[in-house]
Amino acid sequence: MPRYELNVNGKPTTVDVQPNTLLLDVLRDHLDLTGTKYGCGEGQCGSCTVLLDGKARKSCLVAVSQVGQQPVETVEGLQRDGKLHPLQEAFLKHGAFQCGYCTPGMLMAAKALLSETPKPTRDQARRAMNGNLCRCGAYGRILDAILEAAEGGSRA
Amino acid sequence: MAAFWTRFWKRRKGARVPESPHLTDGLAQARKSAYRQETEFARELYHHHDLPLYRFSVTRRALWQALGAGFLLTVSLPLSGQQEDAVAEPSPGKRLSARFLFQADAPLRVLTGKIEMGQGARTLLSQAVAEELRLPVDALQMVMGDTALCPDDGGTWASLTSPQTVPAMRAAAAFARELLLDLAASHLGESKPALRLTATGVAGASRTVLYPELAAMAANATPPATAEVTPAAEWKTLGQSVPTLDGQAIVCGAKRYASDLKLPGMQHGWMVRGPHYNSKLAVLREGPKLPEGVGVVRDGDFLGVVAPTRELAAAAAASLRPIWRGVSLLPESRLHEEFRETAREPVAQPGARYPGLITRGDPLNAFWSSPRRLESKYSLPYIAHVPLETRSAVAEWKYGQVTIHYGCQAPFLVRQEVAEAMGIPELQVRIIAQDSGSAFGGKQRGEIAVEAARLARDAGAPVKLTWNREEEFTASYFRPAGLLEVRSGADEAGRLRAWEFHNYNSGASGIACHYDIPHAWCGYHPARSPLRQGSYRSLAAVANTFARELHMEEWADILKEDPIAFRIRHTADQRLKDVLRRGADAFGWGRAVRMAGVAQGVACNLEKDARLALFIEIQVLGAEVKLRRALMAFDAGAALNPHQLRNQIQGAVAQGIGGALFEKVDYLDTRIRNARLSRYRVPRFGDVPDVEVLLIDRREIPAAGAGEAPITVVAPAIAAAIHRASGHWLRDLPLLPALDRIVNPPPPAADGPKA
Numbered sequence A: 001m002p003r004y005e006l007n008v009n010g011k012p013t014t015v016d017v018q019p020n021t022l023l024l025d026v027l028r029d030h031l032d033l034t035g036t037k038y039g040c041g042e043g044q045c046g047s048c049t050v051l052l053d054g055k056a057r058k059s060c061l062v063a064v065s066q067v068g069q070q071p072v073e074t075v076e077g078l079q080r081d082g083k084l085h086p087l088q089e090a091f092l093k094h095g096a097f098q099c100g101y102c103t104p105g106m107l108m109a110a111k112a113l114l115s116e117t118p119k120p121t122r123d124q125a126r127r128a129m130n131g132n133l134c135r136c137g138a139y140g141r142i143l144d145a146i147l148e149a150a151e152g153g154s155r156a
Numbered sequence B: 001m002a003a004f005w006t007r008f009w010k011r012r013k014g015a016r017v018p019e020s021p022h023l024t025d026g027l028a029q030a031r032k033s034a035y036r037q038e039t040e041f042a043r044e045l046y047h048h049h050d051l052p053l054y055r056f057s058v059t060r061r062a063l064w065q066a067l068g069a070g071f072l073l074t075v076s077l078p079l080s081g082q083q084e085d086a087v088a089e090p091s092p093g094k095r096l097s098a099r100f101l102f103q104a105d106a107p108l109r110v111l112t113g114k115i116e117m118g119q120g121a122r123t124l125l126s127q128a129v130a131e132e133l134r135l136p137v138d139a140l141q142m143v144m145g146d147t148a149l150c151p152d153d154g155g156t157w158a159s160l161t162s163p164q165t166v167p168a169m170r171a172a173a174a175f176a177r178e179l180l181l182d183l184a185a186s187h188l189g190e191s192k193p194a195l196r197l198t199a200t201g202v203a204g205a206s207r208t209v210l211y212p213e214l215a216a217m218a219a220n221a222t223p224p225a226t227a228e229v230t231p232a233a234e235w236k237t238l239g240q241s242v243p244t245l246d247g248q249a250i251v252c253g254a255k256r257y258a259s260d261l262k263l264p265g266m267q268h269g270w271m272v273r274g275p276h277y278n279s280k281l282a283v284l285r286e287g288p289k290l291p292e293g294v295g296v297v298r299d300g301d302f303l304g305v306v307a308p309t310r311e312l313a314a315a316a317a318a319s320l321r322p323i324w325r326g327v328s329l330l331p332e333s334r335l336h337e338e339f340r341e342t343a344r345e346p347v348a349q350p351g352a353r354y355p356g357l358i359t360r361g362d363p364l365n366a367f368w369s370s371p372r373r374l375e376s377k378y379s380l381p382y383i384a385h386v387p388l389e390t391r392s393a394v395a396e397w398k399y400g401q402v403t404i405h406y407g408c409q410a411p412f413l414v415r416q417e418v419a420e421a422m423g424i425p426e427l428q429v430r431i432i433a434q435d436s437g438s439a440f441g442g443k444q445r446g447e448i449a450v451e452a453a454r455l456a457r458d459a460g461a462p463v464k465l466t467w468n469r470e471e472e473f474t475a476s477y478f479r480p481a482g483l484l485e486v487r488s489g490a491d492e493a494g495r496l497r498a499w500e501f502h503n504y505n506s507g508a509s510g511i512a513c514h515y516d517i518p519h520a521w522c523g524y525h526p527a528r529s530p531l532r533q534g535s536y537r538s539l540a541a542v543a544n545t546f547a548r549e550l551h552m553e554e555w556a557d558i559l560k561e562d563p564i565a566f567r568i569r570h571t572a573d574q575r576l577k578d579v580l581r582r583g584a585d586a587f588g589w590g591r592a593v594r595m596a597g598v599a600q601g602v603a604c605n606l607e608k609d610a611r612l613a614l615f616i617e618i619q620v621l622g623a624e625v626k627l628r629r630a631l632m633a634f635d636a637g638a639a640l641n642p643h644q645l646r647n648q649i650q651g652a653v654a655q656g657i658g659g660a661l662f663e664k665v666d667y668l669d670t671r672i673r674n675a676r677l678s679r680y681r682v683p684r685f686g687d688v689p690d691v692e693v694l695l696i697d698r699r700e701i702p703a704a705g706a707g708e709a710p711i712t713v714v715a716p717a718i719a720a721a722i723h724r725a726s727g728h729w730l731r732d733l734p735l736l737p738a739l740d741r742i743v744n745p746p747p748p749a750a751d752g753p754k755a
């Protein structure tokens, strides 16, 4: 089986898997990074969103062979030195979840949004996040949290 | 009243603890220190609970058990007052138990049969217990939905946690508090008011007595004469916006759902299903040889694969060569006819939670003698729950007993289902309900638990099975479709006097007409359904409220009256009037922006002791509907956790938008045609407006559940607004396709159905 050298959350990692294995499955089943979730397998729900070279990607649509040297960031890598990322803080503060299943994907998509548009308007954020589903319907709070992190967050 | 039964077990020192698969993981594993002791108590509890030695009273029972590291107190209460009427049909024996595990070296554990699926039960129940024990919420740990440890609360649904479990938990915790304080007072020789509970013992002025020390005295304890719950005015924890307890784990991606579990030696399962709804396995042809370590399980129509990895399982499943037979489903165009033809007459079931027939006065005569009459028909389709976490279960057999981790809503019912399917006694099945990535009524049954158990039995190893999105649609059940026929009559002055309401197939919940109409007949006709159907958030109250509220809107329109004034004129309920009036003010009712196609709509409900009204402003442009803003005025009695309540309300509105505007299961011939998210639309950021919540907190009124009621008013409020904006009455859900059929009628001679 081919071996892939990945850079996940700043750490070099190797996995032995078939080339068409999905990044989502590599993260969850092989690296035990289960924060990244499965929701649809067809790019519709955003539960599996990770950052690939800083850009938000649906990991259910990415084969491990396509990753190469691009750094992969998952929700598990958001904290720095035991400190929560401003987005995480803001999600907590606004209670921007119920069951929490969509949260990791939301955080990653929001991080990508803020790195491109550091101060989005509410409508911009709404549009940018449209690919991420929250079945519990915490949409309003998620927007509140993103806008708050945009205000105060230097690392976002 | 406050007497109890007590039983004291001496810890059997040196007694051998045989391996029991029921107890080797889960709770016991979670805490290493008290492992032995817990293992032992847990087993005893399992075999002996509800066998009291002493009987002091029949109203409340307590089990009292000493352990090396702590003790367990079980208080069992009858459901009283309003709760008794509200008991759900599946509830066992109208009692609720609370179990507390007091320890010296670990947080106080509260064991409950309720589960957490995002509705905040974990936080809310912690608040309830903490309030009565006068402890901070984080001094407690909730152990939820483990059938081997937790009392059977009858499942988590129907918004019963607030009105039913919280009061029971509070009463039980107050009882525990008084009992412990009494014991400590005599142990320490101090007066009771000087004492307080801490996480590990009872603190007096001079010293603290640890819980295990008190356990020995428990055998001869006299139960406290009274155990008052804390009055609302003195609440410190309840009524506060306590944040979700596992929020930190959630934002770090560390919260483990069933789909995230990994057991040692775990294999991966994969179900092989035919393309048809209800596929039957005709033949399994010889296929290519399977790789080492991959097994196939075939049992009748059941066909599954077990492999060391998910990729291998999927590949092996794809290499099998089954031939499936399908049966044509009743065409959708005939659905309503079928409902009517197979309908049974409604039956009154006095005392049932959702009686199928409610009548008053003489509705038939009143209708025909009314000078003004209105008849309308409403319908709604099958829709899917679409929990974001697809079902997932991990099953493991040991010594003929199976343990299943599954994020289900009703662990005890699932246990029953698995036991029946596997042909083993229920006591040999343990369900550990994992917190669920949402459920909405969809995870009450145990299909996947049965499948995982079946695969694991042959595999001889723990097996994890996770459904893909398509299976969520095809292998489970839907929210029932329904047909509703309403006719009503008013007198010359425009006052409603007759109301006849027929619900075919969708259900009885929320069928009663709460408006002041002297003659009414409301009946639910069970009928035959081509698709499997079951619970959905708020059950049939969505269907019944849609028909009732839209019908009210139609009357207001006929009478040229403001819909809010019309409703207020037809209710004596002061709280309902309040939510309508105060909500209208806060929303700016009647002051919609002046733009083409913009209009406002309203709907209200009186449900499960909650009163609520939704105000919405929309814009209709051609066949498009944009929701601009919304406000929910909500009075659910005491707001036990205002922040969470708002969250639930906003979430339910968001979910309701899907059913109102576009959700519909599409089926043709033998198949479900839209069993994936790219074909089945659910509400997204762009579909959901900001929802303001006007919370009316009435501390003096017991809390009603709020996870469900808000979803009921969404569709009628939007339909009302669409009518005011466009003049079209849309009486069939979902509304967008209905609007499209009017705005863009299909050309008369078009070939084939419109896409």
Ligand code: FES
Binding pocket: A037, A038, A039, A040, A041, A042, A043, A044, A045, A046, A047, A048, A049, A058, A059, A060, A061
């Ligand atoms: S699982 Fe990748 S988008 Fe849904």
Ligand code: FES
Binding pocket: A096, A097, A098, A099, A100, A101, A102, A103, A133, A134, A135, A136, A137, A138, B118, B388, B437, B438
């Ligand atoms: S919080 Fe449950 S799906 Fe978003």
